[in-house]
Amino acid sequence: MKIMRIVALAAAAALLSAPLTVVPASAAAGASYTLSITQRGATRTVALTCSPDGGTHPSPAAACARLARAWGDPAMIAPKTGVFCIALYDPVTATATGNYFGRPIAYTRSFTNMCWLNVATWEVFAF
Secondary structure, three states: OHHHHHHHHHHHHHHHHOOOOOOOHHHHOOEEEEEEEEEOOEEEEEEEEEOOOEEOOOOHHHHHHHHHHOOOOHHHOOOOOOOOOOOOOOOEEEEEEEEEOOEEEEEEEEEOOHHHHHHHHOOOOOO
16 A cells, blocks of 8 residues: 555656646747738738637638638638639739748739639638
8 A cells, every 4th residue: 555655656746747848829829810912002901810710801710710721821722613703814912921820821822813812712811
């Protein structure tokens, strides 16, 4: 009986003296982005945070859900299918900078028009 107590006390002491694992603040904070759309010389910018969802984006929950499916990277979003865009040349550039649970994100891509941007990124750049 005395040996069992000694073993139990030794195990408890080992657990209490073990170093604690610390989660970096950037990983604990979820994800945060600055999203911009530039078209005809004008730029619109919104902030997006995920976990918790928020910011100035008009639909943060939908945008965060879409980004979660793509591991936080707008370049990895699966485009919409069955959508037809007109052949109007009105170029637009989408930019996303920030982090996804501690991993840096930097995305810039130009599209022929807003329709193609929406096909490629769904709700993320819908503002």
